[in-house]
Amino acid sequence: GAVVSQHPSRVICKSGTSVKIECRSLDFQATTMFWYRQFPKQSLMLMATSNEGSKATYEQGVEKDKFLINHASLTLSTLTVTSAHPEDSSFYICSATMVGLYNEQFFGPGTRLTVL
Amino acid sequence: GQNIDQPTEMTATEGAIVQINCTYQTSGFNGLFWYQQHAGEAPTFLSYNVLDGLEEKGRFSSFLSRSKGYSYLLLKELQMKDSASYLCAVRNNNAGNMLTFGGGTRLMVKP
Numbered sequence: 001g002a003v004v005s006q007h008p009s010r011v012i013c014k015s016g017t018s019v020k021i022e023c024r025s026l027d028f029q030a031t032t033m034f035w036y037r038q039f040p041k042q043s044l045m046l047m048a049t050s051n052e053g054s055k056a057t058y059e060q061g062v063e064k065d066k067f068l069i070n071h072a073s074l075t076l077s078t079l080t081v082t083s084a085h086p087e088d089s090s091f092y093i094c095s096a097t098m099v100g101l102y103n104e105q106f107f108g109p110g111t112r113l114t115v116l
Numbered sequence: 117g118q119n120i121d122q123p124t125e126m127t128a129t130e131g132a133i134v135q136i137n138c139t140y141q142t143s144g145f146n147g148l149f150w151y152q153q154h155a156g157e158a159p160t161f162l163s164y165n166v167l168d169g170l171e172e173k174g175r176f177s178s179f180l181s182r183s184k185g186y187s188y189l190l191l192k193e194l195q196m197k198d199s200a201s202y203l204c205a206v207r208n209n210n211a212g213n214m215l216t217f218g219g220g221t222r223l224m225v226k227p
Contacts, residue, residue, distance in 0.1 A: 044159070104161055
């Protein structure tokens with residue numbers, strides 16, 4: 001159990017376009033989902049915390065108008081990178097929290113975004 | 117704020133034991149996680165410590181000392197497939213239980 005999926009797994013787009021990434025908890029309800037960004041050979045950096053039915057909480061330095069997060073249901077959160085630029089190229093990973101022994105976060109497989 | 121430090125890289129030999137250290141400074145400590153991440157993949161959960169002491173799980177063990185702000189991950193009987201990044205993450209209950217990750221330790225296991 002506790003499987004998190006992400007779609008797409010890989011996307012290449014032109015500069016100036018918008019890209020939507022979906023994160024789904026497949027077999028549990030996740031009241032909280034997290035979005036991370038990871039540049040090559042670096043660790044995960046939290047971008048925002050997303051709670052179902054409310055506005056996302058963004059970390060300092062993350063532009064909320066550029067990275068739109070919608071947590072429409074207990075099993076789906078989406079991240080839209082608007083007007084993407086080459087510097088937005090990164091590995092985007094979502095995670096979801098399930099109430100349990102450790103209240104641990106379960107990570108999706110990640111989405112590799114390349115902006116040309 | 118939070119500060120989490122771990123070595124950037126380590127090298128060890130197949131069959132050996134390696135210890136990866138993590139030190140942290142945080143308020144509202146609510147647990148420390150270790151994750152394994154292979155290149156291009158998402159992190160996978162290895163261990164969780166919230167009380168002082170050693171948690172053993174097969175070839176992997178994790179230790180925590182809250183008074184010292186210190187944890188280590190111990191890997192025994194190293195295998196080539198253990199070559200990966202190991203991420204130390206601290207949970208903060210003053211910040212919605214969010215995780216803050218250390219920079220990760222890239223472990224290379226050599227024959």
